[in-house]
Amino acid sequence: MLLLHLSDIHFRKSEIGTAQDPNFHLRNELLRDVGQQRVKLGAVDAIIISGDIAFAAAPEEYEYATGWLTRLCDVAGCDMKSIFVVPGNHDVLRTYADQNLVQLLHNQIKNSQDPLDQISKQLTNRDEARLLYGGLDNYNQFAGQFFCNLLPPDRTRTSRDLTLNDGSILRLWGLNTALVSSSQDRQRDMFVDSASFQITREPGVTNLVMAHHHLTWLRQDRELEDHLNDVAPIQIFGHVHTNRIDLHRDHIRLTASATQPERGETAWEPGYNFIRVSVNGENTSRELRIKAHVRVWQTAPGGFIAKRDRGDSDTFELTIPLENWCAPTQPRPLTTVAHSSLASSMTDGATPSEEDQPALTTMRDVALRFYRLSFSKKSEIAGRLQLLESEDMSLPDHERFRQVIIRAHERGQLELLKHAVIESER
Missing domain, CATH: 3.60.21.10 (Metallo-dependent phosphatases)
Incomplete structure (x- = not known):
C-alpha cells in the first residue's frame, strides 16, 4: 500500500x-x-x-x-x-x-x-x-x-x-x-x-x-x-x-x-x-x-x-x-448489501463493512461528478429523481447532496443518478 x-x-x-x-x-x-x-x-x-x-x-x-x-x-x-x-x-x-x-x-x-x-x-x-x-x-x-x-x-x-x-x-x-x-x-x-x-x-x-x-x-x-x-x-x-x-x-x-x-x-x-x-x-x-x-x-x-x-x-x-490474525481460508460469499446498514454508517460516522466498500467506491465516483455541477443542476436532478426529502431542506448544501447520493443507493437508483449527472455534464 x-x-x-x-x-x-x-x-x-x-x-x-x-x-x-x-x-x-x-x-x-x-x-x-x-x-x-x-x-x-x-x-x-x-x-x-x-x-x-x-x-x-x-x-x-x-x-x-x-x-x-x-x-x-x-x-x-x-x-x-x-x-x-x-x-x-x-x-x-x-x-x-x-x-x-x-x-x-x-x-x-x-x-x-x-x-x-x-x-x-x-x-x-x-x-x-x-x-x-x-x-x-x-x-x-x-x-x-x-x-x-x-x-x-x-x-x-x-x-x-x-x-x-x-x-x-x-x-x-x-x-x-x-x-x-x-x-x-x-x-x-x-x-x-x-x-x-x-x-x-x-x-x-x-x-x-x-x-x-x-x-x-x-x-x-x-x-x-x-x-x-x-x-x-x-x-x-x-x-x-x-x-x-x-x-x-x-x-x-x-x-x-x-x-x-x-x-x-x-x-x-x-x-x-x-x-x-x-x-x-x-x-x-x-x-x-x-x-x-x-x-x-x-x-x-x-x-x-x-x-x-x-x-x-x-x-x-x-x-x-502485529497481533495474531488469520485471513479467511475462503472468500466471503457474495451477499446483497443491506442498504439501511450502509446508509446508517454513512450518516453516523461508523466504518462501513467490507461488503459495503464496492458500493462506496461507486458513490464516491458519483459524488466527484455531482460536485462539479452547479447548484441548480444538482437540485434539478435530485428533484426529478425524487431524491430530496422535506427534512433535507434544513441541512447545509454539502450534506443535502450527500443524502441524495446515499438515498439513490438505498433505492437502487445509483446508476440512474450517475447517468443523469453524466448527461448534465455534456
Whole structure:
C-alpha cells in the first residue's frame, strides 16, 4: 500500500491563476517529482491530505485545489476517488468563526473545567453545533466530493478502509482539530471531541490516524497521545510546517512539512511524503512494515530530494509486531448489501463493512461528478429523481447532496443518478 501525503497546501485566492503566483514553479516541480518517484515506487494507492488545503477557505481556492489535485492524481497513477482529507485552521472561514456568537461557544469550551463534556453538549444542540461547524461549510463542499465532509453530532470524524497485501485492513481515520479555530488561535487552545477517543483496535485492522494540528497544539495533548499510542501504529500531523519523523516501539509519528509554506518562514522547507505500508508474515508471526520516503525541497540547484536517516538511508523504516490474525481460508460469499446498514454508517460516522466498500467506491465516483455541477443542476436532478426529502431542506448544501447520493443507493437508483449527472455534464 503506497500513500502520498500532503499537508498545508495553502492555495491562496489572490495568487492562484495569476502571473504573480510565487509557488507556481514549486507546484510544477512537485508534480514532476511525484511522476519520477512513481517510476521508482509504483503507482499511488491513496492520497491523504492533513488539512489547510485552502488559505482563507474561499470557494475559489477549493475550486483551484480540485483542478490541481486532478493533475496530481494523473501523475501519481491514481484517481480522485483515492483522496482522503481532514480540515485545518485555514479551512475555517474566519469571518464566520470570529463572530461574537461563535466566539462565545469557543470560549465556553476553552474556559470549561471539562472541555470534552462542554463540546459534547454543544455538538448535540442543533443550533450550537451549526454555529461551531458553519465556518467549515466551504471546506465541506470541497470534501463532500470525496465523502469526507463532516456533520455534527455523529459525523465529526471520517474513516475509510484500504486493503493491505495480506488481505487485512488499513483503516484511515481523519480527526477534526479545527473545531474551535478562528483568528484567536493559540497553541494548546485547540480541541478534539469525544469521537477521537473512540478509535479501537480490531483483529486484522491497522489504524492510521491523521489530524491537522500537532499534539502540541491541543489542550488534550497527553490524553490523545496516550490513546493514539495504544490504537494507531501510524500517526500523521501537519500545521507546524516542519518535518519530523519519530520512530517509537509501537508507532511512527510523522509531522509534515508544508507543501507551500510562507516564504518568510525562517525554516522554509517545502515537502511531501510517500508512505509504504505492508504486512510481512502470517498468522502468529505478522509484522507491520512502514517505510517513509520524505521529500524535501533544496535550493541552488532547486528540486525535491530525499531526506536521509542516519546511516545515509533515504527511507525511515519501522517494523512493528502485529497481533495474531488469520485471513479467511475462503472468500466471503457474495451477499446483497443491506442498504439501511450502509446508509446508517454513512450518516453516523461508523466504518462501513467490507461488503459495503464496492458500493462506496461507486458513490464516491458519483459524488466527484455531482460536485462539479452547479447548484441548480444538482437540485434539478435530485428533484426529478425524487431524491430530496422535506427534512433535507434544513441541512447545509454539502450534506443535502450527500443524502441524495446515499438515498439513490438505498433505492437502487445509483446508476440512474450517475447517468443523469453524466448527461448534465455534456
